[in-house]
Amino acid sequence: MRTPAPSCPKYRSSGRFLKGLPLSGRCLGNLPRKKSAKRTNTTVRAALAERPPKLERKSAEDGKVPYNWQTEWYPVYITEQMPKDRPMAFTLFDTPLVLFYDGTGKLSCVEDRCPHRAAKLSEGQIIDGKLECLYHGWQFEGDGSCSKIPQLTDGAAIPRAACVRTYTVRDRQGVVWVWMGKESEADESKLPYWNDLDMEGFRVDSHIHDLPYDSGILLENLMDPAHIPISHDKTDPNGRREDAQALWFDVTERTDRGFAGGFGMTKPRADGTVPGFTGRFVAPCVFNSRREWVDKKGNKVVSLALILCPPTGQGKSRLIIRFGSTLKMPPIPKFFIHSIGCKVFEQDMGLLSSQNELLVKANQGVKDLYLPLKSSDGWVIEYRKWLDKVGHGMPYYTGYSTFSPPRAPAVVDQAPVGSVAAIAANNPAFGSLGAQYALDPTNRYIRHVVHCKDCRKSLKTAQTLRSAALVLAAISGLAGIAAAQKSARIWGAAGAGACLLVAWGAAKVAELLTTNFVRDHRKL
Incomplete structure (x- = not known):
């Protein structure tokens, strides 16, 4: 033996599950508030009242601090x-x-x-x-x-x-x-914890997306509320081109492990509201934004967006995004909600991939490449300056004034056999040579569906339903043609038409989960 x-x-x-962790190091994003100076618009004053107070800075803005990406x-x-x-x-x-x-x-x-x-x-x-x-x-x-x-x-x-x-x-x-x-x-106190997730009645939807650009580019994009009305006009719930405006940003806390503060609009949106949010970034790759308000019935409402962006490698990143709220959500299928998320990332994909390429080729910090505005890019510059302090402890980074390139070039797998193998190796699904499963980091199926049980189930159901509906349509149509009575022929034609309509609807569902969004002006 x-x-x-x-x-x-x-x-x-150890692979043991976590139990009874201490609460130190919690990443709450629930900052206290103070009232702002008076403004003419009462709605604006209400939003600015959500700004957190100035807190004592715990580390210098300039200069490197000890950091090790492995810890x-x-x-x-x-x-x-x-x-x-x-x-x-x-x-x-x-x-x-x-x-x-x-x-x-x-x-x-x-x-x-x-x-x-x-x-x-x-x-x-x-x-x-x-x-x-x-x-x-x-x-x-x-x-x-x-x-x-x-x-x-x-x-x-x-x-x-x-x-x-x-x-x-x-x-x-x-x-x-x-x-x-x-x-x-292993420092348990560095594990983030969000009290809101344990709140009674708090509902959360979580999904994963793999994206074809560095995690720094991804984090910068998700810290940028100013781009939403333009890039995601009428796609994101908060995206309306007419709402594009100057924003306010207050950084109220800076530490060696991140920063926190508030941000919001300076003028009412089209719906008359002027929302304000608190935000917090915590090393190595966690950002959350939070909003709390009182509805018309006097009930406290909380919404939370948790953005987790692990740095998977050069020119690629993973996004684990969790949206939660105390609001009662309408009964919308998850696959439809997730398809909207996919569309949002596809709207940004060409912009961020080209930005990533430029930063890689530039071999410098973003200071001389960007023209940032205080009323637009507050969190973005704060994040890049944080990288200036800690980037020396990472394999590579691009900060505001400094940078460090990767020691080894990215490995690009282009061999057909290797591509198929990479699908099986890098995704919890089995791959094949079919277009749906092709190793393409811009492919909606590879980016998201392979990581989502709900979307995979919906896709399989839609594909099965489409095939069955087409078979039934053929049978019904042939039966109608062969029928001697006129009424039977009518019923046969109607049945075939109904089945074809079901097949069309199922095909549209499958298309939502496998086909990328392309802007109209980019279509050939």
């Missing part, structure tokens, strides 16, 4: 979307990792590389809670130790070096977080 080797002492890590928690997935029966690959700063549920039902994270011949473990399968490399059948436990090597001679012990590096995992408030440093240094 073969004797399993102990796990690598250097890389041992951070990174959000990598939504817990309820994690596949139970197969591994899920991802990267952080181009470091290949893989998540899976081990034999005890706990989430484990290991390096996505088999120690035997460097094949991707995420190309493998889960057998009895063990991650099996499908190249030669080596199997690994959640603690990184190897428990089976089919090619060993009888009685031979599994080599001690036959293990994979593990990373500490936590499941908190529905999000999977991974600590990139040593387990002994």
Whole structure:
């Protein structure tokens, strides 16, 4: 009987779920308020009253501060979307990792590389809670130790070096977080926590999008409320071109780990409101905006947008976005809501991809590339200046005045076989050579649907319904043609027409989940 080797002492890590965490380090975004100076418009005064007070700065604005990107928690997935029966690959700063549920039902994270011949473990399968490399059948436990090597001679012990590096995992408030440093240094106080998510009656919708540009570009975009009325006119609920205007930004807190404050409009929107928000950015990649108000019935209403942007690698990023509110939402199918989110990101995609390309080629900070406005780009510049302080502790970054390029160029997988393999390795879904599954970071299916159980189910249902409706339409039509009585022919034609209408509707649903939005002036 073969004797399993102990796990690598250097890389041992825990995959236990988080319980009873301390509340220190909570990222609440619930800042106190103070009333602003009088303005002529009472609605404006109400909005400005939501501005938080000036807080004492806890670190200098200029100069570098100690920072290590590895001693951070990174959000990598939504817990309820994690596949139970197969591994899920991802990267952080181009470091290949893989998540899976081990034999005890706990989430484990290991390096996505088999120690035997460097094949991707995420190309493998889960057998009895063990991650099996499908190249030669080596199997690994959640603690990184190897428990089976089919090619060993009888009685031979599994080599001690036959293990994979593990990373500490936590499941908190529905999000999977991974600590990139040593387990002994895992700092629970750095895990964000939002009280609003535990509020009674608070409803949350979460979804994932993989995007073809750096996380810095993505965070900058999502911290920019000024672009919404223009870029997302009549798409985003807050997007109306006529509402484009000067905004106010107050940075009320700066620390080595981020910044916080308030922002809002200076003039009423078309609907007569002048909303104000609080916002907070916390290292390494978390931003949230929050609004609280009292409705016409005197009830307190809270809305929260959590934006989690793990830096997956050069020219790519992942967005885990969570929208929550105490408002009762209308019964709209999730696939439709998510398709609107996909459309929003597609409206920005060409802009942000080209911006990413320019910044990579420029090899400098954004100071001489941007012409920022205080009434438009407050959070953007604050974020870039934060990178000036801590970027030296990252693999690469572009700050406001400084920058550091990647040490190694990005790897672009262009080989057909490699492309198919990358789909299976980097997404919790099986790929093929079909257009729907083509490895294209701009493809709506690859960006979002593979990460969403609701959208995958809706797509499968729509495709099945379309096929069935077409078959029934053909049968009904043929039956009508063959019928001797006029009434039967009419009913046959009507049935065929109804089935074709159902098939058309199902095709439109499938199109929402697989077809990108293109602006009219960009269509050929």
